[in-house]
Amino acid sequence: MGLKHVALVGFMGAGKSTLGRRLAERIGAPVTDIDADLENLVGSIPAYFEKHGEAVFRGVEESAVTEALLRNGRSVVVLGGGAVTSPATRELLGDRATTLWLDVDVETCWSRVRDSDRPLAQDYDDFRRLYEERRPLYADAADAVVRDEDDAGALRRLGELVPAEGAVALVSDSHVAGIHGVDAQLALGTRLAETHELPPGEEAKTLAALDHLWQEVRLDRTGTLVALGGGCTTDAAGLAAAMYLRGIAWVPVPTSLVAQVDAAIGGKTAVDLPQGKNLVGAFHWPVRTVIDPALLETLPAEQRREGMAEVVKTGLLAGEPLWELPDDELVRRCAAFKAAVCLRDPHDLAERKILNLGHTFAHALEAAAAYEGVTHGRAVALGLLAALRLSGRDTASVEELLRPAPVRVDRERAWHALQRDKKTVGGELRLVLLGDEGPQIDVPVPAEDVRRALDALIAG
Ligand SMILES: NC(=O)c1ccc[n+]([C@@H]2O[C@H](COP(=O)([O-])OP(=O)(O)OC[C@H]3O[C@@H](n4cnc5c(N)ncnc54)[C@H](O)[C@@H]3O)[C@@H](O)[C@H]2O)c1
Ligand SMILES: [Zn+2]
Numbered sequence: 466m467g468l469k470h471v472a473l474v475g476f477m478g479a480g481k482s483t484l485g486r487r488l489a490e491r492i493g494a495p496v497t498d499i500d501a502d503l504e505n506l507v508g509s510i511p512a513y514f515e516k517h518g519e520a521v522f523r524g525v526e527e528s529a530v531t532e533a534l535l536r537n538g539r540s541v542v543v544l545g546g547g548a549v550t551s552p553a554t555r556e557l558l559g560d561r562a563t564t565l566w567l568d569v570d571v572e573t574c575w576s577r578v579r580d581s582d583r584p585l586a587q588d589y590d591d592f593r594r595l596y597e598e599r600r601p602l603y604a605d606a607a608d609a610v611v612r613d614e615d616d617a618g619a620l621r622r623l624g625e626l627v628p629a630e631g632a633v634a635l636v637s638d639s640h641v642a643g644i645h646g647v648d649a650q651l652a653l654g655t656r657l658a659e660t661h662e663l664p665p666g667e668e669a670k671t672l673a674a675l676d677h678l679w680q681e682v683r684l685d686r687t688g689t690l691v692a693l694g695g696g697c698t699t700d701a702a703g704l705a706a707a708m709y710l711r712g713i714a715w716v717p718v719p720t721s722l723v724a725q726v727d728a729a730i731g732g733k734t735a736v737d738l739p740q741g742k743n744l745v746g747a748f749h750w751p752v753r754t755v756i757d758p759a760l761l762e763t764l765p766a767e768q769r770r771e772g773m774a775e776v777v778k779t780g781l782l783a784g785e786p787l788w789e790l791p792d793d794e795l796v797r798r799c800a801a802f803k804a805a806v807c808l809r810d811p812h813d814l815a816e817r818k819i820l821n822l823g824h825t826f827a828h829a830l831e832a833a834a835a836y837e838g839v840t841h842g843r844a845v846a847l848g849l850l851a852a853l854r855l856s857g858r859d860t861a862s863v864e865e866l867l868r869p870a871p872v873r874v875d876r877e878r879a880w881h882a883l884q885r886d887k888k889t890v891g892g893e894l895r896l897v898l899l900g901d902e903g904p905q906i907d908v909p910v911p912a913e914d915v916r917r918a919l920d921a922l923i924a925g
Contacts, residue, residue, distance in 0.1 A: 468539040468660060471650075472558055474603050475567035476596055477546035477583060478574030484567055484611075485543035493655035497533045498543045499526065514584045519547075527551045534561040547585070549602040558606050563647055566607035571596045609647040620645065620718070623652035623691075626755050627716050631687030632658035636678065636702040638694040640665040641720050644763050649693050649718070659683060663694070669701040670736040672745070678705050689714040689752070695721035695768075696728030700746070703734030707749035714752040720760045722772025723842075726779060726799035729754055731807035731817075742836075748812060756800055758793045770867075771842030777866055778822050778849055779803065782904050788866055819904040822897045823848030826919055829883035833874035843869060851918040855910055856899040871924035879919055 471488060473481045482498055489496035500510065503526060507513045514522050526548055533542045534557050542562065548554055558564045571593055578586040586592055627633055633653055637646050639662040650657055661678055663669035682705075684690065690713060692702030699717040706715035719729035735746025761769070773788065779799040780787035787798050803820065810817040826848035831839055846869035853860045863869065887894045894915050895907040 468657065470534060470536075470540055470542050470562040472534070472542045472544060472562035472564045473567055474544050474549050474558075474564060474606055475546065475569065476571075476574050476599060476603075477586060478577035479546075479567045479569040480577075481543045481567050485541050488651065489541040491651060491654050492539070492541070492657070494539045494541055496541045496543065497536075499529050499533065499548065500543070500545045502529055502533075503545075511582045511584050523547065523551060527554055530554050531557060534558070546599070549599070549606045555602070555606045563609075563650065564607045565647060566603040566610045568603070568610050568612060608643065611647075620648040620652040620757065620760075623649060623718065623755060624654045624656055626753065627653070627656065627689055627691060628752050629687070629689055629714060631689060631714075632656065632684055633689050633691055634659040634661060634682055634684050635691050635693060636661045636663060636698065636705070637692070638663050638665040638669060638698045641694040641698070645693060645720060645760060649691070653691070658688070663698055663701055665694075666697055667737060667742075669694075669697045670742075671701075672736055674701060675705050675708075675736060678702075679709055682709060684709070684713060686710050686713060689716060691716045691718060692729075693718045693720060694724070695719070696724040699724050699729045700733075700735050700743075703732075703749055703751070704736055704746055707734055707747040712749065715749070716753050716755060717751050718755045718757075718760075721764055722761055722769055722796075723775060725756050725758065725761070725796045726772060727775045727803060729756070730800050730803045732811060733813075750811070754800075756796060758796045761792060761796075767840075771840060774842040774845040774849070774867055775799070777863060778820075778845060781849065781853070781862075781899060782819055782822055784903060786862070788862075815906065818906040819897055822899070822904060823850075823852045825883060825887055825894075825896055826851045826922060828886055829879045829919060830872055830874060830922060832882035833879035834872060839872050839874070842867075843872070847872065847922040851922055852896070852898060854921070855896065855914065855918055858899055869922075871922055873924045876920055876923055879923060880916060883915070883919060 473485050475481050485496050485498060504510060526545060530544060530548055575589060575592055585595060633656045635649055635653060635657060642662050661681055663674055690702060690706040692699045692715060699719055703715055706713050717729040719725045732748050732750035733746060734749050735743035738744040776788050776795060776799055779802050783802050787795055790798060806817055806820060823845055827844035830844045830847060831841065846863060846867035849863045850860050850869055853863060889912050892912050893909040894912055896910050897904060897906050898908045
């Protein structure tokens with residue numbers, strides 16, 4: 466998709482014109498200020514209002530907004546305070562613009578317009594009533610709320626952090642796009658050439674979703690793909706970058722805890738096949754990974770729990786209670802730990818396998834549940850219990866932190882799935898366990914012990 470206009474809505478006196486000029490400068494686009502254009506057209510707005518009435522004025526205003534939004538090429542369009550009362554305008558905003566609501570308190574607005582000749586700003590009580598009346602309309606029209614110009618918040622530095630000179634395509638999951646997409650767009654500023662959306666969740670990790678994306682992207686070989694979202698987005702967009710024009714640069718900007726501590730680190734990208742997860746992919750290291758734990762503030766609690774399972778796994782591997790750290794340290798340490806392991810063994814031939822701690826059990830439980838009803842995080846929490854027990858370690862930390870409840874799946878099915886994953890050699894399986902010297906790969910464990918550990922994770 467090309468770039469939509471950026472539209473600014475909000476009450477009179479909010480400061481839309483000033484913000485509009487600054488945003489236009491930041492993204493290198495022209496600005497259209499509807500009120501200023503109307504003054505050129507009809508002369509003084511208060512006088513016109515007085516002579517023809519509000520309904521006529523709204524009609525003229527609606528045509529001016531329509532014309533501005535239908536224009537090709539990206540611009541910043543500043544709407545008058547009452548323009549959103551038109552349903553047609555609200556609909557057009559939805560189609561043609563990324564709409565920002567400049568939300569400023571009523572006192573500030575009043576203090577800026579009380580001495581003006583604006584017809585709707587003559588009496589404080591009326592002003593206040595109108596302010597309350599309009600709020601739901603702004604909320605309905607807007608994709609995001611801004612309070613001031615520097616509200617690009619968490620992602621403010623993204624523009625400088627994306628290396629190289631070429632154009633940037635922003636790819637995000639449609640849910641995350643609604644929350645952080647505008648910030649990312651503003652932060653990328655003049656570098657941004659295209660925006661694209663993937664479906665949220667595993668649906669992004671399909672060849673159909675990538676096919677759709679590849680057909681839309683216009684970048685040349687100097688371009689960079691920026692992937693904003695959870696692990697599904699970074700996995701899918703990373704593979705899209707690996708294959709588009711035989712490989713272009715990409716920068717993951719992970720927004721979930723799973724993605725910040727795990728999925729976006731290490732250069733593995735993949736999509737799923739009906740036969741199984743992650744069966745088609747590539748090693749394609751990003752040119753940079755931009756991690757901002759502030760993005761996690763909007764993450765739902767159940768998604769956070771998913772990530773905590775990988776955090777606890779990383780802490781156990783590192784031999785430090787990383788899970789006790791505050792968010793920014795926790796993310797930094799976990800991401801650094803995984804990055805170091807992956808840089809020493811980029812192609813997963815030896816040391817990197819330690820990252821599978823607990824995962825043999827987790828995958829068996831997920832497969833036995835046919836990937837429904839048992840999340841990866843819960844399965845990993847249980848898998849860690851089994852790995853700790855087989856390592857002769859205390860399981861208190863995992864039990865307290867993750868409270869893994871046994872799952873109700875068919876025991877035989879889980880055991881078959883585990884054996885499909887790990888071949889038994891001479892009655893033994895090889896697992897990642899924690900030894901006295903730290904994590905060890907390929908530790909031989911008698912099959913009956915593995916079976917018993919697996920059974921203990923299953924309810925009933
Ligand atoms: N490549 C690797 O090395 C690697 C490692 C681990 C996991 N993975 C993959 O990662 C995927 C799981 O990642 P995930 O758990 O992030 O799933 P996800 O991408 O589906 O994100 C989970 C949900 O959280 C939402 N979300 C994300 N960030 C948000 C935010 N800041 N605020 C509000 N909502 C937000 C998403 O829209 C989605 O609905 C799996 O497909 C897995 O295979 C890959
Ligand atoms: Zn995992």
